[in-house]
Amino acid sequence: MKKIFWLCTLFIMTEFACKKTENSPIDKESIEKEISLSGGNISLPGVASVDFVQGTFSNNVKVKLSKTKSQDVREDMQNVSLLYDIIEEFNYEIRINTKLLPDKMIKVTIDVPDSFISRVSGDYGLNAYGKFNFSDSLESIQAFNVLDTKFYGNRKNLEVELSPLYFSNKWTSDQSFEVIITIGISLGKNPSVGGIMKNCCDDSKLTCPLDNCVVSREFSSVPVTWPMDPNIKKPHRGVDYKGITGEPVYAAHNGEVIEVGNHGSTGWGKYIVIRHKTPTCYYKTLYGHLSRQLVTEEQKVFRGDKIGEVGQTGGATGPHLHFEYYKINSPSPSGSKFDTRDPLQCIVPYSKVRIVIPVCVSGCLGFVGIGREYRYKLYDEATTNIVLDTTIKVTNFVPYPACTTPTPDLLEIRLPAGTYVAELRYGNIVYTGFFGSRFQVVPGLNPCQYVIIS
Numbered sequence: 340m341k342k343i344f345w346l347c348t349l350f351i352m353t354e355f356a357c358k359k360t361e362n363s364p365i366d367k368e369s370i371e372k373e374i375s376l377s378g379g380n381i382s383l384p385g386v387a388s389v390d391f392v393q394g395t396f397s398n399n400v401k402v403k404l405s406k407t408k409s410q411d412v413r414e415d416m417q418n419v420s421l422l423y424d425i426i427e428e429f430n431y432e433i434r435i436n437t438k439l440l441p442d443k444m445i446k447v448t449i450d451v452p453d454s455f456i457s458r459v460s461g462d463y464g465l466n467a468y469g470k471f472n473f474s475d476s477l478e479s480i481q482a483f484n485v486l487d488t489k490f491y492g493n494r495k496n497l498e499v500e501l502s503p504l505y506f507s508n509k510w511t512s513d514q515s516f517e518v519i520i521t522i523g524i525s526l527g528k529n530p531s532v533g534g535i536m537k538n539c540c541d542d543s544k545l546t547c548p549l550d551n552c553v554v555s556r557e558f559s560s561v562p563v564t565w566p567m568d569p570n571i572k573k574p575h576r577g578v579d580y581k582g583i584t585g586e587p588v589y590a591a592h593n594g595e596v597i598e599v600g601n602h603g604s605t606g607w608g609k610y611i612v613i614r615h616k617t618p619t620c621y622y623k624t625l626y627g628h629l630s631r632q633l634v635t636e637e638q639k640v641f642r643g644d645k646i647g648e649v650g651q652t653g654g655a656t657g658p659h660l661h662f663e664y665y666k667i668n669s670p671s672p673s674g675s676k677f678d679t680r681d682p683l684q685c686i687v688p689y690s691k692v693r694i695v696i697p698v699c700v701s702g703c704l705g706f707v708g709i710g711r712e713y714r715y716k717l718y719d720e721a722t723t724n725i726v727l728d729t730t731i732k733v734t735n736f737v738p739y740p741a742c743t744t745p746t747p748d749l750l751e752i753r754l755p756a757g758t759y760v761a762e763l764r765y766g767n768i769v770y771t772g773f774f775g776s777r778f779q780v781v782p783g784l785n786p787c788q789y790v791i792i793s
């Protein structure tokens with residue numbers, strides 16, 4: 340419920356921003372031209388030109404191209420620079436207004452001013468971000484988002500392709516609105532993509548939330564056909580994994596459960612949201628269409644903890660897990676900027692590492708008393724982050740080598756590549772530097788770590 344409220348709030352804010360935009364002072368640099376059914380071009384010299392192929396519009400329509408100095412675009416670009424590694428948001432924005440929805444790809448060629456060209460070298464590049472609004476509706480197609488762009492350093496322009504998929508097809512019969520496309524440009528590190536470096540939190544290292552992650556539907560920030568109703572197109576803000584009802588769903592990283600809810604029959608159904616924190620940023624993961632939710636709000640979870648079971652609740656055509664990743668920049672989800680990202684870009688390979696304390700080692704040297712409970716804390720050596728804090732109870736006689744013997748004492752955890760250091764406590768005694776206290780993880784190999792204290 341909280342989720343719905345928050346989305347609505349965001350929606351209203353976006354709309355408010357959209358309305359405000361129209362009343363903002365706009366630069367006089369603009370041109371208006373009628374584009375016919377057979378297509379055409381509109382050009383503002385030194386700023387940009389827009390190409391419309393035949394059949395882009397279903398009728399003759401006036402198109403306006405302007406260079407804008409809207410405060411809202413400025414704010415949007417500043418928000419973009421919070422989310423991406425951008426060294427400077429480009430104070431250069433253009434706007435395309437039309438009364439008809441485009442049916443074909445629109446190509447926009449933006450002339451990049453010399454002052455920026457001179458700075459584009461080496462490790463730096465440009466990229467474009469766009470926002471799409473309908474002037475008289477609540478529909479803001481998406482937050483200011485990365486566009487499909489091509490920049491050739493030897494040419495002084497940035498090519499931007501605007502897919503008609505950006506627009507929901509439910510609007511095609513209504514000609515009373517105005518489509519507003521706003522484009523801003525950024526300068527940032529990474530020559531090929533122009534500053535997109537922070538798709539994931541720096542060390543989020545998510546692990547796949549199922550035992551076997553097979554993608555059945557990919558992430559899309561632009562509207563795509565919705566499997567529940569082929570007449571509806573909307574963004575798919577997560578990734579779908581194949582699954583069977585009752586299959587365990589695991590936390591993708593350490594965090595705190597902040598929502599356990601039901602989003603209704605067309606949404607995520609039964610879902611869970613976990614908030615994660617890294618030394619540099621905060622982010623959230625969402626697990627949808629669950630049949631069972633096994634955690635409660637405010638519960639702390641570790642990577643690999645079972646939090647629920649796969650199901651088909653909400654808008655799902657079959658059992659699967661809908662998994663979302665939100666990058667946020669503040670610990671408070673309600674007061675932060677957020678953005679869904681393709682979780683696949685943030686998922687790293689892992690190993691299933693088994694950890695066991697054998698009762699008896701090599702003829703019962705290093706004997707461990709049955710019934711003892713050890714607190715096992717594991718750290719990532721590079722970041723010193725705690726990756727696990729749990730207890731291992733020695734309930735069975737597990738001879739060495741122990742990993743081949745099935746036992747409830749065997750702890751199985753998921754760890755990405757790295758070096759890990761463990762600390763063991765028994766009562767007031769703290770053990771460090773013991774056999775098995777430091778180990779390396781190589782994804783794909785599933786080693787067994789013996790914890791041997793003597």
Ligand SMILES: [Zn+2]
Pocket residue numbers: 556575577578579660661662
């Ligand atoms: Zn999905």
